[in-house]
Amino acid sequence: MSVSFTQYGRGIRRRQLPVIRDLSLSVGPGEVVAVVGASGSGKSLLAHGILGILPYNSCMEGKIYYDGQVLTRERAGKLRKGEIALIPQGVTYLDPLMKVRDQLTGGKRDKETLDRCRRALERYGLGKETEELYPFELSGGMARRVLIASAVMQNPRLIIADEPTPGLDVRAAKRILGHFRELADEGAGMLFITHDLALALEVADRVTVFYAGETIEEASVSDFAGAERLRHPFTKALWRAMPGNGFVPLRGAQPYPGTVRQGCPFAEQCERCRRECTETEQIPLRLSGGGKVRCLYPEEGDCTALGAEIGKAEAEDNSAGHAGREIAR
Numbered sequence: 001m002s003v004s005f006t007q008y009g010r011g012i013r014r015r016q017l018p019v020i021r022d023l024s025l026s027v028g029p030g031e032v033v034a035v036v037g038a039s040g041s042g043k044s045l046l047a048h049g050i051l052g053i054l055p056y057n058s059c060m061e062g063k064i065y066y067d068g069q070v071l072t073r074e075r076a077g078k079l080r081k082g083e084i085a086l087i088p089q090g091v092t093y094l095d096p097l098m099k100v101r102d103q104l105t106g107g108k109r110d111k112e113t114l115d116r117c118r119r120a121l122e123r124y125g126l127g128k129e130t131e132e133l134y135p136f137e138l139s140g141g142m143a144r145r146v147l148i149a150s151a152v153m154q155n156p157r158l159i160i161a162d163e164p165t166p167g168l169d170v171r172a173a174k175r176i177l178g179h180f181r182e183l184a185d186e187g188a189g190m191l192f193i194t195h196d197l198a199l200a201l202e203v204a205d206r207v208t209v210f211y212a213g214e215t216i217e218e219a220s221v222s223d224f225a226g227a228e229r230l231r232h233p234f235t236k237a238l239w240r241a242m243p244g245n246g247f248v249p250l251r252g253a254q255p256y257p258g259t260v261r262q263g264c265p266f267a268e269q270c271e272r273c274r275r276e277c278t279e280t281e282q283i284p285l286r287l288s289g290g291g292k293v294r295c296l297y298p299e300e301g302d303c304t305a306l307g308a309e310i311g312k313a314e315a316e317d318n319s320a321g322h323a324g325r326e327i328a329r
């Protein structure tokens with residue numbers, strides 16, 4: 001899928017701002033797929049695109065399939081009430097005028113619904129007394145757990161969790177991830193959106209890495225055992241930035257999605273970048289060793305050799321050094 005926004009400039013000037021480009025991913029029953037990406041990389045828009053709740057000034061292209069059939073906005077609207085559940089990123093999604101019980105039951109008062117509501121709250125460590133509270137009476141972490149309980153109440157077949165654990169301590173977050181794993185083991189598909197790779201690796205089967213509105217890599221969790229099994233330079237850098245793997249900070253910043261006209265969005269920050277990386281219009285997502293990668297030169301190996309060559313050339317001859325830098329760009 002691709003998503004762009006219509007922006008209005010001065011007067012009647014109008015332009016399309018592409019924020020998600022040619023994105024592709026899949027979730028199967030019983031599977032937890034993590035979507036990992038920095039702030040602004042398009043994660044929430046993906047969730048809203050699936051659910052058919054993108055803002056009115058957006059335009060979505062491409063197709064989403066659910067259960068083998070195209071998921072239109074209308075169909076998503078119907079399924080959203082039960083089969084497909086969203087755990088939204090913001091706690092503002094709770095209705096401020098409704099008690100917790102009614103947020104979960106939608107006002108239904110039959111015994112079965114009330115029992116289900118109680119069990120859902122219990123599952124996330126919230127007692128019976130919580131049912132009578134209004135959202136303003138909840139702590140941040142409690143509000144998050146109410147959102148999660150509310151989403152899983154209907155036994156959904158697909159759960160889209162958009163940053164479900166900020167504000168929760170590690171133990172509470174891990175417990176919630178444990179519940180997600182259970183739901184998947186019971187047969188649900190789970191799309192777990194997070195900026196936290198370590199958290200994703202705790203629970204996911206597969207990880208899809210986003211960068212500036214594009215899928216740049218799809219890897220299984222076992223590929224994260226070491227940087228050498230990962231394919232894209234950004235994923236490798238993410239891996240090296242983890243505390244246990246050297247804590248190496250990534251230099252530079254992700255470009256604002258709409259500003260990448262062509263080529264690889266990571267080009268400016270990539271040590272392996274060559275001229276073709278910025279000149280190729282759209283770099284294809286290729287199959288690579290059981291995963292996928294969107295990179296022209298994903299193989300490990302010649303980058304240190306190339307760096308050494310450039311250094312030597314620069315020392316020997318100015319013009320050769322220039323050529324070396326050209327290669328590096």
Ligand SMILES: Nc1ncnc2c1ncn2[C@@H]1O[C@H](COP(=O)(O)OP(=O)(O)OP(=O)(O)O)[C@@H](O)[C@H]1O
Nearest residue numbers: 005019038039040041042043044045046055195257
């Ligand atoms: N209504 C809108 N109009 C214009 N641009 C938008 C709109 N909504 C989102 N964007 C842009 O789309 C990009 C992706 O936004 P999105 O909310 O999907 O990011 P995200 O990956 O979920 O970030 P975070 O981790 O901070 O939640 C951002 O650069 C944002 O500025």
Ligand code: NI
Nearest residue numbers: 043044045089
């Ligand atoms: Ni988001």
